[in-house]
Amino acid sequence: MQDFSALLKRQSVFFYEEADLNIDFRIKALNKLSEVIKKYEDPIHAALKTDLGKSSYESFITETGFVQHEISFVKKHLKKWARPKKVKRSLRMLITAKSFIHYEARGQVLIYAPWNYPFQLFMSPLIGAIAAGNTVVLKPSEHAPAVSVVLAEMIAEILPEKYIAVVQGDAGVAQELSKLDWDMIFFTGSTAIGQKIYEQAAKKIIPVVLELGGKCPVLVHKDANLKVAARRIAWGKILNAGQTCIAPDHVIVHKSVKDRLLKLLCKEFKEMLGKDPIKSAAYARIVNKGHFERLVNMLDQTDIYCGGNYSAEERFIEPTIVDNVQPAHALMKEEIFGPILPIQTYDDITDAILFINRLNPPLAVYAFTGSKNTFEQIQRHTQSGGIVKNDVIMQLTNMYLPFGGVRQSGIGRYHGRFSFEAFSHQRSVLRQSTWTDPAMRYPPYSEKKWKLIKKVLK
Template identity: 40%
Template sequence: MTTIKLPEFSNTSADRIPDIVSRVRKTFHSQKTRPAEFRLKQLRKLYWTIVDHEKELMEACQRDLGKGFFEALATEINWVQNDIIFMTKNLEKWMKDEKPADIPLSNWFMSPRIRKDPLGVILVIGAFNFPIQLTLGPVIGAISAGNTVVLKPSENCPNCAAVMQRIVEEALDPDCFVCVQGGIPETSALLEQKWDKIFFTGSARTAKIVAQAAAKSLTPYALELGGKNPAIVTKKADMRLAARRLLWAKTLNAGQVCISQNFILVDKDVASSLIEELKTAIKEFFPNGAKNSEDYSRIVNIQAFNRIKKMLDNTSGRIVAGGTMDAENLFIEPTVIEVTDPKDSLLVEESFGPLIPVMPVDNLDQAISIANEVHETPLGVYAFGSKEETDKVLAGTRSGGASVNDGFFHGTIPTLAFGGVGDSGTGAYRGKASFDCFTHQRSITTTPSWMESMLAMRYPPFAGTDKLKQYNKMALLKPDFDRQGNKKVSLLWWLLTLGTGSASKGAFRVAVLVGAFVALRMLMGGRVLRNSNGEWLIIQVKS
């Protein structure tokens, strides 16, 4: 069997970092990254370089995390390739200026528009659990938006980091895009530099360090973190489906997924059924045992292994399935634990591993209360049950995202915006959100010189004039509600909807009448416009 030779990982000298940042900033100010064709060419070259190094990337994922070919391709390599293709197909459309909605008539002639400007120089700090996707994904968004980028892959996956550096150096313009390697000293040196945005994926503990460093220079940031994500299973849920879908979410990458459920709250009347279905699903997923499966990943390093082991050692719960560990091979078996205390170590700490605590609850209200108490703003919430029950869960909780009757499916759609809320993160990316994440929406107007006489009301002197009255006629909006907060209904609307019992029918009649009115005035040689108060104005056009 031929062993694939991978490039060696080596730290970038911290002394070089200021010069690297200075170089990519100089390039950004040269306008090199602004044209659409430059961005597209960089993305296309990146795509084919990833294709050329697919085998190395797969080997790197296997060495760093024990990932099998399916996970490496589906959740890392092919994911990034699809992301690039989606970007290249839509980039030129997204780059175009936008016309803002609801602009008052008095401001139409200033041609208000929103221009899509790149932010500048971006720092991307990647994570270890999906080292390819979570590092190159934000980079793709930053390139698409016209920025220059310094990326710092996770040192915990050195093989993936080294292959990504080779890909970046072969595919991308070296004056615009640079890969920096290293651990805490190198990351600290990077955070000492001035950036136009920092994109970080990782733990909340490290995110606080990033945020504090960014605050010193008022640098904006996006933080993609994790959380103690709850799954809630009611009596009306399908236990087999719930078990299989939650087990899938918790065994992908050996549970090292920021968006997987951290614990399951299940109605006590069906708790035993769910546990039995989890046992059955484990046997179906790994018929020869997870340790012998090529599809089951390993824990990233011994530090992470020991942390997960300590959580299991400290639980007051009862192991009902799994529990086997092998420190030498960084293996932890999918482990189901029945717990009864909402303050158990397996609930209040994020396992980031294949531990599956199951806690019986009296009812749905108690489940929602515990979920909110353990983590008020997790990255994901997973509700299983009837529509009425799952709607209640969504209404009673907050989270970055949610999947109903599934485990983190919303996080597997590459074009759906993904991000946390509160202490599970800030900002979102993926799909168009990746372009928006690294773009400044710049509002622009152009005032024609011939409008000077119309704008004279804004110039002093104001005392003793009717300029304020003139201004208010053009710009002051009139309320459509009374002092009690009730919406006003016009006489025409009341007459049109009288006796119908349907506002939608009345609205349709109004639309027909207005359309006929507008068409008639146009035929008579006039223009019909609507001012900022919603009033229809007829401007006669002289031939």
């Protein structure tokens, strides 16, 4: 096993003694990253096809193209974000002082990337870490081996290991990395593994950003545009074969429109993937045998409304709607992370909200309704990393919005400026003058000083 302590030491030396990690240095690194992505776009897409069965179109819009957009956005705004920010004084006695917030790099950063979007979720935090001026060690997922090989080759081609390094390996390697004294850890993955990362980091008081999961509900009210709702929900569920942390996990629909919605959903699945979706070039595959078997087992003793076909040989599961799911069933307790869509119904919106709140806060709540008041009611009475009206997943595409969870679905925010801030230490800087030195702050204290300080601290 590689000597990770030595790697961390080399990066520390580079950070403190050798590197000039100024804004121009960071922008040059981001330019190199953009150029190498263009160069390797075809191998990246081929690797995504190998690991996840993704089409080149889906690979571009959710992985390579998405990342290029983020790089362009960050480069455009980075100089402004990194500029020291002058702030006002809150006390009159600070009249001779000037106060600033300086954005400084945290230092040596460790990033764990997951397997479901193995390119995007490797690159997006890396962009933020580079933008903020850090050195980085990245651990891609062993469950997407083809992509991991390409990532390591790309990074090694453009940036030295003492600056940005890619470490390959299994869970044992991840555990060894977690034991080191990092300045920050960024993890994307399951809540269960995130808890272990958090516990390990707590021993050394290491700050963390945890991008986890949860069961993202879709509430479809009786006044929703059902045709549009069905198309968008279906798309969100088939994207990457449902292996998306913000995918629609389950639907809670008003009973008066349930039958119409289910018919429309089944119709949309067929229109998008054809009558025989296993033949569709647009539809991805389940990542591995273990995950495939977990999903198939979830279909035991269920009322399948449409879909339900699967192939172990191809790791294929047809988009499947499951009706009348009981709250105690695994489909309603575990994050599904696959193309299975369980359905629940409600009579009153307050009952739907209570049903959402019986689970841990998710990364997203999706609400389809034509009513501003209904949406605001859902927003007020639920918790989630984000909430979306009349759409799914698209909140991720706006770099001006922070992305992240709440409680069990995650800690911290990133994307755009929020990535830069997540990987930065906001250092307080106060510059004081010496031309005056008010006596009220120093002993001995008198009645006169007491009266003055009372006025100052109003």
